[in-house]
Amino acid sequence: AKEKGRNTYSYFTDKMNKEVSRRLAIEEQIHGALERGEFEVYYQTQVDITNNIIMGAEALLRWSNPALGSISPEEFIPIAEQTGAIIPLGKFVFLQAIVATTLWKKKHQSPFRIAINLSPCQFRDPDLVSFIIDNVNQSKMSPKDIELEITEGVLLSGHDYITVALEALSKAGFSIAMDDFGTGYSSLNYLRTYPFNVLKIDRSFIHDIETGTANKELVLAMVAMAHALGIGVVAEGVETEAQLNYLKSINCDYAQGYFFSKPSPVVKLLMSNPEPQCD
Ligand code: C2E
Ligand code: CA
Numbered sequence: 001a002k003e004k005g006r007n008t009y010s011y012f013t014d015k016m017n018k019e020v021s022r023r024l025a026i027e028e029q030i031h032g033a034l035e036r037g038e039f040e041v042y043y044q045t046q047v048d049i050t051n052n053i054i055m056g057a058e059a060l061l062r063w064s065n066p067a068l069g070s071i072s073p074e075e076f077i078p079i080a081e082q083t084g085a086i087i088p089l090g091k092f093v094f095l096q097a098i099v100a101t102t103l104w105k106k107k108h109q110s111p112f113r114i115a116i117n118l119s120p121c122q123f124r125d126p127d128l129v130s131f132i133i134d135n136v137n138q139s140k141m142s143p144k145d146i147e148l149e150i151t152e153g154v155l156l157s158g159h160d161y162i163t164v165a166l167e168a169l170s171k172a173g174f175s176i177a178m179d180d181f182g183t184g185y186s187s188l189n190y191l192r193t194y195p196f197n198v199l200k201i202d203r204s205f206i207h208d209i210e211t212g213t214a215n216k217e218l219v220l221a222m223v224a225m226a227h228a229l230g231i232g233v234v235a236e237g238v239e240t241e242a243q244l245n246y247l248k249s250i251n252c253d254y255a256q257g258y259f260f261s262k263p264s265p266v267v268k269l270l271m272s273n274p275e276p277q278c279d
């Protein structure tokens with residue numbers, strides 16, 4: 001028994017050591033990575049499922065490092081948030097997304113809304129609002145072409161400056177989306193307190209549409225509730241035709257997921273045909 005205990009112990013310390021050194025390596029490499037050109041913004045289309053046309057895209061950050069290979073945002077975003085690297089990275093994503101949208105509009109002459117993720121730390125930057133407004137004014141875009149996606153995490157702290165920033169962005173005409181809806185504890189409360197225009201149903205609900213009746217009912221209720229509040233709905237993580245058909249049957253507005261397209265570089269985004277989706 002003693003022997004077993006020692007093995008379990010060394011198993012855990014080994015695992016912890018690995019996690020700690022991975023983390024340290026990421027922290028070390030993320031420093032200067034933007035300047036070295038290791039980041040790229042990918043775009044995943046969002047489809048208007050009533051009219052079957054691409055109506056926009058979500059900007060998603062990608063990082064490829066010579067020493068570490070490609071690192072998932074699930075792994076590096078939290079570290080970028082803790083080290084403050086998210087501030088310049090967030091600005092980079094924003095500027096790239098404006099360029100991509102301008103190129104899309106030049107090529108397709110169709111409306112296009114770009115969705116950009118904002119993490120809680122970015123709100124601690126006192127220049128966030130003016131950075132966003134100034135850069136949109138300098139481009140030929142209108143604020144309504146830009147959707148700012150925030151998760152419940154942004155609102156959890158309850159800081160006044162977050163409310164102030166959101167109200168200012170909303171008044172300036174930006175669309176505000178609640179991301180990962182249904183996964184937090186207080187989403188409903190936030191929905192009535194903050195100026196949301198769009199609700200993104202988390203992909204875990206969409207994934208289980210075909211397997212569980214409860215999920216079907218929940219998705220149906222979320223869409224109905226959002227519509228009753230005058231809020232649009234994006235279903236995330238749509239992977240199958242059956243999921244899409246169900247979403248159409250309950251009047252969900254938009255869908256995003258591998259069924260339509262994976263996140264891809266700007267060149268590939270620009271090659272997509274705005275009309276009939278499903279490749
Ligand atoms: P998110 O905002 O919920 O983004 C959606 C994630 O779902 C993306 O993962 C996307 O690639 C993935 N996805 C899209 N369609 C499907 C599908 O059909 N099936 C499945 N299984 N997954 C799908 P990704 O790109 O790995 O990003 C992960 C998270 O990292 C994002 O979740 C977001 O929270 C964060 N993130 C990514 N880029 C940025 C950024 O520029 N800024 C900030 N603050 N966060 C970012
Ligand atoms: Ca998002």
Ligand code: CA
Nearest residue numbers: 179180200236
């Ligand atoms: Ca999401």
Ligand code: CA
Nearest residue numbers: 151179180202
């Ligand atoms: Ca997420």
